[in-house]
Amino acid sequence: MLERTVQIVSNERDTDLYFRLVMRAPEMARDAQPGQFVHLRVAAMRDALLRRPFSIYQARGDTLSVLYKSVGKGTDVLARMGPGEELSLIGPLGHGFTLPKAGGETPLLVAGGYGMAAMYMLAERSPQRGIVFAGGRRRVDILCEDEFQKLGWDVRVTTEDGSYGEKGLVTHPLIAELRRSAAGRKLFACGPTPMLKAVGKIAEEFKVPAELSMDEHMCCGVGVCLTCVIPVKTTDGWEYQRTCTEGPVFDASEVMWEMPK
């Protein structure tokens, strides 16, 4: 974990409201692992104080990139920044994905919207290729399809409005694939909470292991404020664990989807 003022190398529109932000951050790029995130402060954003968390999308040489969607105050300001401007970063943060092993389980990646960012880094670093299930509401929510293919992954696209790929939810082709064969496969997912919950249930049903990158609101990002907690099963019941520190990646079998009484 480091804190650095970094320079923007580029910040370009990908599709629609999605942007690719490349920053010069050599030490963080060196340390970054798939599923980890950076906590980014847009200093110009005066009355909104907090940092914003973004998954690490690429770490190459001296640069570290995130793939973000402009959804509100912080990301709007960020989208208007350009090369040479500075940002403050804390990272890499959190506990990431377990890298698949060569010759081990076949990884099936399930990604929704900006969840494709974290999945891309996992796909790139994994010695074992597999299938990427990429889902979104519309065609513009499908990111990095070509890049996944270039890495040698089989990409299955779904959109809710049917504007691209198969019409429906990302879980449909996933279930079909697991019906064909579930043995020797492992799920990795990043995306909106309802998607993660569905993937968690599917993993349970098909008895396949799964790792989920949980999307919780964060404040400090480093484990001090206890904002980002989720209930997690333990040997003697349950406890709150921090998404920013024990997570964001949790084993699906540990995550509790209903609040225990």
Added chain:
Amino acid sequence: MNLSVKLGSLTLQNPVMVASGTFGYGVEYSRLLDLNQLGAVVVKGIRLGPVRGNPTPRTVEVASGLINAIGLQGPGVDGFIKKYWPFLSALKVPTIINIWGTTVEEYAEVARRFDALGGVGGLELNVSCPNIKEGGAQFGTDVKLLAGVVRACRKATKLPLITKLSPNVVSIAPYAQAAEAEGSDALAITNSFPAMAIDIATRRPKLANVTGGLTGPCIKPIAIKLVWEAAKAVKIPIIGMGGIESAADAIDFLMAGATAVAVGTANFYEPQTVLQVIAGLREFMQQRGIDDVRKLVGSVQVAK
């Protein structure tokens, strides 16, 4: 140049500390800054047993501030000692432990436990929690309850005692005086302000707990006034806090009458804040030829 100040028998190398609940147990931020530069480390509130805390969402960002309802999640006295004390006790700067309970007896018991531990810099009594025995009335908003809890803790320990007052009162002076009369060595002012935020799209409160405590830069002017009023009412030192994010903010509190200050919410967005405040304070004094930080304390000039 002298930056050191005293809170009862506790000497701080400089008057800048961190606020309870915004710095975890120290260890988390130790990878980003040298904790031995601080005046003191103040840890998250601890009661006798472990506490799960509130459901989520627990915090919400508002204009120049934050509303939180964490619900005092924590490991309890034993969990804290086992997990965090080895790290904290090895620091060169004092650790102040923020404690709470739901009965007077619990406060006193927690105070006794930390007294027996040895090496604790001081105890800060968080009185912004309800007294279960007294039907849920807050310790911090009832002068008699407040006096009772300070008295019981004073009997239980010789450690420096800091009473952290609630801002949720008509006038803070009687509370400050009650804490002083019962033997508190210092006051901490202020805790968070009751607040609420609504999601207009869903018509639901933004916090699972519905209401929470407002902190950050937006509360600073209110906190300054509270410190100023309390400083006129008591002789014991005051630790001022509420929205500090720069040396200028800290000096504002010193001039209002605070002997020391604490950085809270700002740690979340800029972990270097506390070091920047210390450096900026030194620079301010150098530029103006002020050789002792204590000369700033209460130095605001109010025309009669």
